[in-house]
Amino acid sequence: MNAMTGAGPAEPLLSARDVSVSFPVGSRVAARIRREERLLRAVDGVDLEMRRGEALALVGESGSGKSTLALALAGLLRTNHGEIRFDGRLLPASRSRADRRRIQMVFQDPYSSLNPRLTVGGMLRELLRVHHVVPANRVRAFSAELLALVGLGEADLSSYPRQFSGGQRQRVAIARALALRPDVLVADEPVSALDVSVQATILNLLSNLRNDLGLTLLLISHNLAVVRHLCDRVAVMYLGRIVEVAPTEQIFSAPRHPYTRGLLAAIPRMTEGAADGSAPAIAGDPPSPLRIPAGCRFRTRCPIAQPRCETEDPALAADPGGAEHLAACHFAFNPGAAGAGADGAGGDRAGAERAGPVRSENEQNA
Numbered sequence: 483m484n485a486m487t488g489a490g491p492a493e494p495l496l497s498a499r500d501v502s503v504s505f506p507v508g509s510r511v512a513a514r515i516r517r518e519e520r521l522l523r524a525v526d527g528v529d530l531e532m533r534r535g536e537a538l539a540l541v542g543e544s545g546s547g548k549s550t551l552a553l554a555l556a557g558l559l560r561t562n563h564g565e566i567r568f569d570g571r572l573l574p575a576s577r578s579r580a581d582r583r584r585i586q587m588v589f590q591d592p593y594s595s596l597n598p599r600l601t602v603g604g605m606l607r608e609l610l611r612v613h614h615v616v617p618a619n620r621v622r623a624f625s626a627e628l629l630a631l632v633g634l635g636e637a638d639l640s641s642y643p644r645q646f647s648g649g650q651r652q653r654v655a656i657a658r659a660l661a662l663r664p665d666v667l668v669a670d671e672p673v674s675a676l677d678v679s680v681q682a683t684i685l686n687l688l689s690n691l692r693n694d695l696g697l698t699l700l701l702i703s704h705n706l707a708v709v710r711h712l713c714d715r716v717a718v719m720y721l722g723r724i725v726e727v728a729p730t731e732q733i734f735s736a737p738r739h740p741y742t743r744g745l746l747a748a749i750p751r752m753t754e755g756a757a758d759g760s761a762p763a764i765a766g767d768p769p770s771p772l773r774i775p776a777g778c779r780f781r782t783r784c785p786i787a788q789p790r791c792e793t794e795d796p797a798l799a800a801d802p803g804g805a806e807h808l809a810a811c812h813f814a815f816n817p818g819a820a821g822a823g824a825d826g827a828g829g830d831r832a833g834a835e836r837a838g839p840v841r842s843e844n845e846q847n848a
């Protein structure tokens with residue numbers, strides 16, 4: 483196993499190593515006077531690997547950098563630092579058309595991601611032509627096949643995005659992503675803008691497509707029930723960094739990072755009489771990515787922080803027990819070292835109880 487990223491022995495399909503993405507903020511005049519730009523470190527040293535065919539969830543509070551990382555992986559945002567590899571090959575900052583095809587995104591809002599002036603058929607025709615996906619005489623048949631894959635009919639080729647419901651529009655957006663025959667589909671909160679009544683059907687569609695087409699799926703979601711249901715592994719992001727990665731059931735039953743335990747604790751317990759307040763969620767707000775704390779970036783909110791955490795930035799390290807479980811906490815796999823305050827830091831049953839049973843989607847938003 484790769485001790486940095488949690489991937490198994492097989493070569494990962496997509497990997498990020500020490501990837502950072504920063505945005506300059508504030509006025510240029512002020513930056514000139516200060517002689518330095520203010521940088522917002524949205525993604526700040528991410529290590530992550532995806533295996534071919536897996537569904538990996540990316541979770542974390544709002545603003546933790548999930549979408550920025552997804553855009554960087556898909557080649558839609560430039561990285562400031564680090565390496566992104568596809569099938570072992572380093573992807574250049576400016577990707578070729580062929581490389582861009584391999585990783586496609588589905589966004590939260592299907593309406594704004596579709597061109598309102600083109601029919602679905604026109605949109606697919608344009609895409610298939612530019613990328614030479616099929617010969618010209620196969621374009622219509624292939625477009626109809628794509629719509630069939632997402633549960634729409636050939637007649638829908640002549641409709642405009644505004645003529646569809648939200649769920650249907652997301653189906654169109656998924657068909658468009660699949661048109662380029664990608665290896666990796668990155669779905670950034672693909673159902674959070676949809677009616678609750680259609681969320682499950684779109685998620686099931688994504689899951690079925692992944693199985694049928696052998697896709698590798700990166701699913702960004704605030705909904706931990708969905709994550710638990712659909713994903714093989716979970717990566718937890720905090721303030722621009724991956725702080726824990728593990729197989730899904732390990733994350734839910736034995737979370738190792740205090741932040742992950744806080745996220746799970748934020749899900750109210752379902753069992754009767756369990757609302758005993760014994761599992762506090764994460765205290766306070768996350769610091770600004772303009773001022774990431776020195777040492778461990780979670781220390782300002784961590785219930786078990788120690789003096790060492792103020793100066794030493796914990797690396798994402800593997801469980802010495804050999805499990806495919808990584809966490810970026812000095813005490814993740816050695817809770818005794820954190821002293822009495824670290825009760826539960828070893829991922830005992832407490833986390834599992836806090837996570838509670840799987841709940842309906844709208845109840846379970848983290």
Ligand SMILES: Nc1ncnc2c1ncn2[C@@H]1O[C@H](COP(=O)(O)OP(=O)(O)OP(=O)(O)O)[C@@H](O)[C@H]1O
Nearest residue numbers: 505522524542543544545546547548549550551771
């Ligand atoms: N284009 C941009 N310019 C400046 N700052 C940005 C830009 N895009 C994102 N950010 C900032 O980067 C940080 C990470 O944002 P990002 O959208 O990646 O978070 P997220 O985890 O996807 O959040 P959410 O769950 O709300 O979608 C935030 O502080 C955000 O304000």
Ligand code: SF4
Nearest residue numbers: 778781784791811812
């Ligand atoms: S390294 Fe320290 S501050 Fe960071 S999560 Fe672990 S105990 Fe908390």
Ligand SMILES: [Mg+2]
Nearest residue numbers: 548549550670
């Ligand atoms: Mg986002």
